Amino acid sequence: MTSPQHPAATRPPRHDIAHVGHVELLTPEPEASLRFFVDVLGLTENGREGNSVYLRTWDDYEHHTVKLTAHDTSGIRRVGLRTSSQAALEACVAAVEAAGLGIGWKDGDPGIGHCYLCRDPDGHEIELYWESEWYTPPAALRPALKNQAQAYPGRGVCVRRLDHVNYLAREAEPNGDFVCDVLGGRVTEQIMMDNGSIAAQWLHFTNKGYDLVYTRDWTGSTGRLHHVAFTPDNREDILRAADICLDAGIFIETGPHKHAIQQTFFLYVYEPGGNRIELCHPGARLVLAPDWRTVTWTEAERAKGQAWGLKTIESFHTHGTPPVGLCAVRGRRPARRCPYGLPMVDPPPPTLARGRPEHSPYTGHSCTARPTRAPGSCPRSRRGFSRSRARWSSSCSAGWASGGPWRMTATRGRGTGA
Numbered sequence: 001m002t003s004p005q006h007p008a009a010t011r012p013p014r015h016d017i018a019h020v021g022h023v024e025l026l027t028p029e030p031e032a033s034l035r036f037f038v039d040v041l042g043l044t045e046n047g048r049e050g051n052s053v054y055l056r057t058w059d060d061y062e063h064h065t066v067k068l069t070a071h072d073t074s075g076i077r078r079v080g081l082r083t084s085s086q087a088a089l090e091a092c093v094a095a096v097e098a099a100g101l102g103i104g105w106k107d108g109d110p111g112i113g114h115c116y117l118c119r120d121p122d123g124h125e126i127e128l129y130w131e132s133e134w135y136t137p138p139a140a141l142r143p144a145l146k147n148q149a150q151a152y153p154g155r156g157v158c159v160r161r162l163d164h165v166n167y168l169a170r171e172a173e174p175n176g177d178f179v180c181d182v183l184g185g186r187v188t189e190q191i192m193m194d195n196g197s198i199a200a201q202w203l204h205f206t207n208k209g210y211d212l213v214y215t216r217d218w219t220g221s222t223g224r225l226h227h228v229a230f231t232p233d234n235r236e237d238i239l240r241a242a243d244i245c246l247d248a249g250i251f252i253e254t255g256p257h258k259h260a261i262q263q264t265f266f267l268y269v270y271e272p273g274g275n276r277i278e279l280c281h282p283g284a285r286l287v288l289a290p291d292w293r294t295v296t297w298t299e300a301e302r303a304k305g306q307a308w309g310l311k312t313i314e315s316f317h318t319h320g321t322p323p324v325g326l327c328a329v330r331g332r333r334p335a336r337r338c339p340y341g342l343p344m345v346d347p348p349p350p351t352l353a354r355g356r357p358e359h360s361p362y363t364g365h366s367c368t369a370r371p372t373r374a375p376g377s378c379p380r381s382r383r384g385f386s387r388s389r390a391r392w393s394s395s396c397s398a399g400w401a402s403g404g405p406w407r408m409t410a411t412r413g414r415g416t417g418a
């Protein structure tokens with residue numbers, strides 16, 4: 001008989017966190033990244049401020065889904081989590097401060113009220129907020145149905161909503177504990193290595209299978225991003241997304257295929273700034289059981305690959321943003337084991353060493369750099385990650401010259417791990 005007293009039963013999410021509201025992504029290729037989100041994914045611009053452009057998926061009820069910020073490297077600056085009430089926000093803030101992870105209150109971005117900044121144990125910046133201005137579309141974007149936030153854009157992949165954020169972290173488990181114990185989430189699935197350590201955890205606040213994921217960063221770095229995921233309306237849209245990305249010259253890393261963990265149908269691409277983006281569809285899968293038993297995958301099970309046997313591409317384990325080369329792994333020996341249980345070489349290769357070494361996944365240009373070269377240092381790249389190139393790119397973008405919204409100034413090092 002199943003009951004909450006079952007030894008593997010978990011408590012349901014506390015529901016203080018309602019959902020993942022928005023993300024702030026950093027890009028050294030602001031113009032190209034903007035075109036990717038607008039033309040390829042189908043997001044709609046909803047304002048600009050300083051170095052940032054606000055973008056929204058078409059059925060987001062809030063002001064924006066993505067804040068895209070020009071920066072000297074890639075990565076994620078912040079994730080916004082909307083609470084379920086003002087009281088829930090205050091409860092979360094009290095728990096965060098008790099855990100010693102609070103930063104403080106601040107005025108929110110456009111459409112977002114007073115919010116509280118904190119960090120997870122790995123250093124990723126999180127914005128907790130309750131006050132949110134519901135989106136009112138202009139006449140040209142008004143939907144026919146009143147229960148829809150905005151008219152269907154009919155452009156590119158047409159992602160409907162933000163689905164989840166997958167962080168890289170030096171250790172997965174302390175961050176999972178933070179999400180559970182401080183923010184009231186729950187682990188739905190995880191990977192446990194043969195030595196008993198936790199390599200990755202999938203956590204949820206809602207009835208979705210997962211909202212946040214923590215994957216061990218085997219470079220030993222902190223504060224990095226593995227990917228941000230968006231969801232279109234149906235699974236076939238993922239196949240169509242692959243064709244759209246192919247024609248648009250967007251680097252496809254792996255997929256379309258189906259994950260074993262969480263059973264999500266997926267496609268992974270790199271937006272022009274280097275951040276990994278997942279187009280995902282969970283099917284009809286929901287986690288409804290209040291006494292859900294956390295599913296634990298072993299190294300041997302992970303080594304089998306994805307659901308239908310696709311072997312996990314190695315760049316999936318080595319690429320994160322902002323990029324780090326071996327020289328960036330200071331004073332810490334990289335992990336000898338891939339968190340997914342795959343055999344790895346030692347030392348770990350830089351990102352360009354795997355996948356398509358003849359083709360730079362970041363730039364879309366042919367690249368003959370040897371695999372020992374760190375990402376961004378490709379000598380033949382016209383749009384690399386070097387800081388000087390980022391400045392050049394910004395200053396030369398038509399209509400985005402200095403004085404425009406993409407000024408590359410004073411944005412470095414705020415919770416990005418950069």
Ligand SMILES: [Fe+2]
Pocket residue numbers: 164166227229278280
């Ligand atoms: Fe994902």
